[in-house]
Amino acid sequence: MKTWWNGLGAEDRLKYRKYSIAAGFLALLLFVYYASGQDEKEPVKEVETTDLSLGADLLEDDIRAKVDKDLKHVGETLAEMERRQRQYDSLLAALETSQNDLKRQGQGEETGKEEMVNPLSDFEAPEAGGEVSYPEPPTYVPSYSASESSLNDIPVEARIVGGIGRAPGADFQPETVSKKKNSIYMPPSHMPAILLTGIRALTSELGDANPEPVMLRVQAPAVLPNSVKANLKGCFVIANATANLAQERVNLQLVSLSCMSLDGTAVIDQPVQGFVADSDGVRGLTGPVVSKMGAHVMRMIVAGLFEGAGNGIAGAAATTSTSALGTTQIVDTDSIVQSAGGQALKSGSEAVQKLFLDLAKQTVPIIEVGAAKRLTVVIQKGTDLSIMEKG
Known part of the structure; x- marks a missing residue:
């Protein structure tokens, strides 16, 4: 094994080292997993179920409650009707009592009238043992029924009242159909x-x-x-x-x-x-x-100048004196003609100026x-x- 390892190259040795480390790491993980007991499966808990039954009496109870509620409402309505009937009966009894009282009052008044009128009050009582004289009975007067029967026996001539005539009515005119407005x-x-x-x-x-x-x-x-x-x-x-x-x-x-x-x-x-x-x-x-009012305005200005000239001439012919009593103008006898001419010029100029003013007002601008x-x-x-x- 050692000889085989020594015979490997550097790269092969590095690969084997990596593989060995990875295998050891996996083995360690498996050991830890089994040692912790997580491989054991937990038993599935059974879910407890409860049957909910509506019961056979629920519908009957619901109907009974509804009927009881309706009966209660009907009872309340009947009680209200009875209460109103009692009120009506009491009112009717009060009305009957009032009517009876009115009848009794009427009967009492009639009785009082009979007591007040005594038909025997005009006669004197006869003495004891004397004769009593009675008035003669009245003669019989036939009633209306007898006279009516006698009237029915009188013959009555039959007479025709009214008659049948003819009144011409208005001529029938059919409704004119209006033409549709175009x-x-x-x-x-x-x-x-x-x-x-x-x-x-x-x-x-x-x-x-x-x-x-x-x-x-x-x-x-x-x-x-x-x-x-x-x-x-x-x-x-x-x-x-x-x-x-x-x-x-x-x-x-x-x-x-x-x-x-x-x-x-x-x-x-x-x-x-x-x-x-x-x-x-x-x-x-x-x-x-x-605008054609310029000429009239110019003439009005000229008339105003003449008015001012006449006013100046008239003022020059008079002497004005001012005192505590007021202002007084005195005209010299030698300047009477001058004063009269100035006043005439002033008055005429005022009239001409007014005339030209009216013409100027009438000659307003126009748009053509x-x-x-x-x-x-x-x-x-x-x-x-x-x-x-x-x-």
């Missing part, structure tokens, strides 16, 4: 148009109160939502125009839309709501602002828009366009 719905849309009439809109409040009516003509089919088009080419649109000086634009509010078929048998004349946009896409039409202007009509609220057919 209309189309016009949703919010826009359409190109052209201005047929020029505009000169006032920029004052007077222009807002009295808008300028204008007419437009639709140049192409209207564009509806979802790229749908309606053939309104050639239709006329009426609008009201008002000017806005701050924006320098004329705003148009749509009034009506009028169309007619080519054969002239169908007409559309319907109020619409909308506005007009210019070629720049902004609401309103642009136009130059024209020429005809044949291209624009876009916008329908802002959908409406039903009724089609009127000619007979």
Whole structure:
């Protein structure tokens, strides 16, 4: 063995050493495992099972409990009904007692009346042993039944009352079946148009109160939502125009839309709501602002100068004195003509100045828009366009 070991090379010796160490390590592990007793299998513990039986009496007990509960509820209901019946009986007895009391009171009142009226109170009692004279009995008056029987014996002539006549009624008129209204719905849309009439809109409040009516003509089919088009080419649109000086634009509010078929048998004349946009896409039409009030203002200034001159001439002809009592103007007799001329010039200038002021107020700026202007009509609220057919 030693000779064999010595005959091995260095590498073979290293391999055998490694194998020997590994085998020894495995043998050591096996020895420890068996020595610890882990190779013995533990007996499997039996699981104790307990039978859960519902029992044959559980269903019966449940039914009995349900029946007892229902019987208890029925008993409570009957007790409540008996209590209410007792209340009703007591109320009925009280009512009967009250009714009997009222009857007794009525009988007592009748008895008292009989006692108060004594038919023998007017007669005096006869003396003992004297004769008693009685009044004669009243004659017999036949009752109503006897007279009624005698009245029935009187013959009565039979007479016919009333008659049968004929009253003509109203003629039957069948219900007229209303024709189905022919209309189309016009949703919010826009359409190109052209201005047929020029505009000169006032920029004052007077222009807002009295808008300028204008007419437009639709140049192409209207564009509806979802790229749908309606053939309104050639239709006329009426609008009201008002000017806005701050924006320098004329705003148009749509009034009506009028169309007619080519054969002239169908007409559309319907109020619409909308506005007009210019070629720049902004609401309103642009136009130059024209003002002609400059000349009137200049004339008003000249009249004011003459007024001041007349006031100065009149003041130069008078002497003004100021005292504790106030201010006093004294006109010299030699300057009366000068004072009168100054006052006349002042008064006339004031009247002329007021006239030119009124003219300047009336000559407010206007915004002009020429005809044949291209624009876009916008329908802002959908409406039903009724089609009127000619007979």
